[in-house]
Amino acid sequence: MVTKWDRKNSIAPLIVFRMIFGAIMFISILRFLIKGWVHENFIEPNFHFKYYGFEWIEPLGPIGMYLVFAGLLICSFNILVGFYYRTSVVLFFLGFTYVELIDITYYLNHYYFISLIAFLMIFMPADRAFSLYVYQRPKQKINYIPYGYILALQLMISILYIHAGLAKLNYDWMFRAMPLSIWLPSHSHMPLIGSFFALKEAAYVFSWIGCLFDVFIVAFLLNKGTRVWAYIVLTIFHLFTALLFQIGMFPYVMILLTLIFFKDRLHERIIYYISIFLPKKSTNGVKEDALIFKLPSLTKYVFLLFFIFQFIMPWRFILYPGNLFWTEQGYNFSWRVMLMEKSGHATFHVQQEGIKGSIEVENSTFLTPIQEKMMSTQPDLILQFARYLSAYYKDYEVLDSLVIKKPVITADVFVSLNGRKNKRFIDPTVNLAAVENNLLHKKWILPFE
Amino acid sequence: MEFSNSYLYKIYSISAILLTLFVWVGCRGKDNPEPGNTVDKAAIMSNIGEELILPRYDNMIIDFNALKASGDAFINSVDVSTLESLRVSFISAYKSWQHVSVFEFGPAESKTLKAIMNTFPTDTAQINSNMASGVYNLEAASNLDAIGFPAIDFLIYGTGTNSSEVVSYFSDSSLGQSRRQYLNDLLELMNSYFTEVQNGWLSSGGNYITTFKESQGTEAGSSISLLVNNLNKDFEIIKNARVGIPLGKKTLDVPLPYKTEAYYSGRSLELAIESLRSLKLLYAGISNSGVDGDGLDDYIKGLENEGVVQGLHDDIWSGFESIQTKMESIPDPLSDQIINNSSDVNDLYSLILQQLVRIKTDMPSAMGVLITYQDNDGD
Numbered sequence: 135m136v137t138k139w140d141r142k143n144s145i146a147p148l149i150v151f152r153m154i155f156g157a158i159m160f161i162s163i164l165r166f167l168i169k170g171w172v173h174e175n176f177i178e179p180n181f182h183f184k185y186y187g188f189e190w191i192e193p194l195g196p197i198g199m200y201l202v203f204a205g206l207l208i209c210s211f212n213i214l215v216g217f218y219y220r221t222s223v224v225l226f227f228l229g230f231t232y233v234e235l236i237d238i239t240y241y242l243n244h245y246y247f248i249s250l251i252a253f254l255m256i257f258m259p260a261d262r263a264f265s266l267y268v269y270q271r272p273k274q275k276i277n278y279i280p281y282g283y284i285l286a287l288q289l290m291i292s293i294l295y296i297h298a299g300l301a302k303l304n305y306d307w308m309f310r311a312m313p314l315s316i317w318l319p320s321h322s323h324m325p326l327i328g329s330f331f332a333l334k335e336a337a338y339v340f341s342w343i344g345c346l347f348d349v350f351i352v353a354f355l356l357n358k359g360t361r362v363w364a365y366i367v368l369t370i371f372h373l374f375t376a377l378l379f380q381i382g383m384f385p386y387v388m389i390l391l392t393l394i395f396f397k398d399r400l401h402e403r404i405i406y407y408i409s410i411f412l413p414k415k416s417t418n419g420v421k422e423d424a425l426i427f428k429l430p431s432l433t434k435y436v437f438l439l440f441f442i443f444q445f446i447m448p449w450r451f452i453l454y455p456g457n458l459f460w461t462e463q464g465y466n467f468s469w470r471v472m473l474m475e476k477s478g479h480a481t482f483h484v485q486q487e488g489i490k491g492s493i494e495v496e497n498s499t500f501l502t503p504i505q506e507k508m509m510s511t512q513p514d515l516i517l518q519f520a521r522y523l524s525a526y527y528k529d530y531e532v533l534d535s536l537v538i539k540k541p542v543i544t545a546d547v548f549v550s551l552n553g554r555k556n557k558r559f560i561d562p563t564v565n566l567a568a569v570e571n572n573l574l575h576k577k578w579i580l581p582f583e
Numbered sequence: 584m585e586f587s588n589s590y591l592y593k594i595y596s597i598s599a600i601l602l603t604l605f606v607w608v609g610c611r612g613k614d615n616p617e618p619g620n621t622v623d624k625a626a627i628m629s630n631i632g633e634e635l636i637l638p639r640y641d642n643m644i645i646d647f648n649a650l651k652a653s654g655d656a657f658i659n660s661v662d663v664s665t666l667e668s669l670r671v672s673f674i675s676a677y678k679s680w681q682h683v684s685v686f687e688f689g690p691a692e693s694k695t696l697k698a699i700m701n702t703f704p705t706d707t708a709q710i711n712s713n714m715a716s717g718v719y720n721l722e723a724a725s726n727l728d729a730i731g732f733p734a735i736d737f738l739i740y741g742t743g744t745n746s747s748e749v750v751s752y753f754s755d756s757s758l759g760q761s762r763r764q765y766l767n768d769l770l771e772l773m774n775s776y777f778t779e780v781q782n783g784w785l786s787s788g789g790n791y792i793t794t795f796k797e798s799q800g801t802e803a804g805s806s807i808s809l810l811v812n813n814l815n816k817d818f819e820i821i822k823n824a825r826v827g828i829p830l831g832k833k834t835l836d837v838p839l840p841y842k843t844e845a846y847y848s849g850r851s852l853e854l855a856i857e858s859l860r861s862l863k864l865l866y867a868g869i870s871n872s873g874v875d876g877d878g879l880d881d882y883i884k885g886l887e888n889e890g891v892v893q894g895l896h897d898d899i900w901s902g903f904e905s906i907q908t909k910m911e912s913i914p915d916p917l918s919d920q921i922i923n924n925s926s927d928v929n930d931l932y933s934l935i936l937q938q939l940v941r942i943k944t945d946m947p948s949a950m951g952v953l954i955t956y957q958d959n960d961g962d
Contacts, residue, residue: 315889316891316948316949319885319891320950320952322624323799332889379959381959475951477944477947479940485835490835492832494827494833532834536834553948553949555898556941556945
């Protein structure tokens, strides 16, 4: 019996996907380097906010970091042309994920998405046609693969859209048109459509369209009759977001990777058009009969576990009490994109038991602006910073012979969420230096109400 | 084969329909968006540029020229009466400075004007050693705390317990010459910086005014973003350097009177009030002549009319007012008040802190001002 995922399918969609992925990653990595973000993000800061469980990840220093990025650049090119594909995609996955894990304040959903796609691609025979590998070893060429590989990629993209859509089903997004009501008017100077953005109605229209788009786009992409139209809508939608928001490569990543929803013919044609420009070589592949169209069982189990994880991760927030946007417990890794305008101000106080008075910390002496912005609204980062301060101020000499032996760290934090007035965020009496960092609910977060 | 993904298709269609129903049923709420004022950023940038920034620099130059003239008069003829008129024009120029200090972007940023003009506390040892050697590069980083208004404050107030002692300090037969020279060099340096920065703004010069007015986005580096960020930076100078640090906020509440601004003339609060007024008027878009044009407040009021935020303008405005009232109720010199009347200064400090949260958190957030050029996907 041939199950759905073992069904025979042209390898073309996977090949095109590989080339697109490699090309976009190459451009993204290069862009990151050119913009000087390697230095700004990983070399300049003297403190990094860690991911829970990955506290041991450290940046490598200037030479090391640039080597990692150079390596990523080479790997992405190798993926594009299908050269040492397996090694390259493994290294790409490890390198890219390592870079993301250095500092949580740079977390972006689409970086996480890239890591996941790279992980899936490790298990795929994406270099078995139209690649340097096959060019050198024509006998290795295959024309068909089990459909499961393509299904996995479609499923991953579907998970992203559906969850992004579901995440928008909240009161602020649907009925206060937040945060778009805040973001759109800042584009009111744009030609032609600018004046429309200043209207509250525009934010409602965009919020609802955005939500419906995310929830339904996958269904329309899967349906043959609507696929082309869905793809046109998708392209316009993402180009719009590229125009309005500072979201970098993400729109282009989505526009191009969703081509995986198209049938074989389109992909075969793409390959054909590219091949016109390339040197020809005999393409007698392995005999089709010799292939067993079945996913390797290891791959099958890895994919199964992977997707179980993907279905659970976005819902883990249910385990935490309180408002998700306020506490951000279980917020990341859940495809919550462009969902809130949150900003805060945190003033930390260092005290020593038995000594009157306190030291007010100047956050900017320790943190970069983006780190400070992210820290001020996220309880786990507030805690990390407090613990860092506790270590920094241990045995700190304030004035002559006035020394802090065992710092007590408290913080006045005020946060504004989606245009609401700022509110006190955490209990100002809690000694954060003595709070343990774990995944349990942080009781010192004040309720959002 | 056409619906080769039909089971996926079914699952997603059904879940999508179910979830849409869930919203309609589960969430109940209504908003009646009223067509209201739109935010006119062009008008805001134009008013702030033409009616606030340029006239404030004009005033700065006028007041500084007066300071320069009375400085020259004093150097030419050192006596109590020239000293007194120098002091008067010094305070008035120092106050004028508080109104342009906030524009530390464009021409001022490229000249690091704020650091040149107003790094305090001033380093009297450095000043003394400069004068003693007679050889110095006042633009060197090591001399930042030996120049500008704080250095002059020391020279014309801190070098004697009364006017005649200061006069004799400058007319000293052996050292007077190098002291007068130093004062003169300070004024010359400031003169060249002010002239250059003003010129950078003028349409007849660097024409930054046009750049400023034409930028209408809210991305990092846009004019609105520069204004909001610099307004916050100057406000934080009030909070930290002017009040917090002298009050002991960084030193376990041990007060440090000598860290106050204008410590030697003892006019700290007077200057702090000017700085606060400067920010308040900038926020409101009120010109020197008192005309209330389009300011940041109008951006916020536009958002309030659209129902995006509520009551933010009133909060910010009353925050400015209550700080000013509190400042005006505390008599100078601040260096005494932080020791003898620390509870009042502490109250002032908390008012400042509350206001900082509004203008640093609520305001930029409501306006969608970005602080970084980097990619983001919305917090």
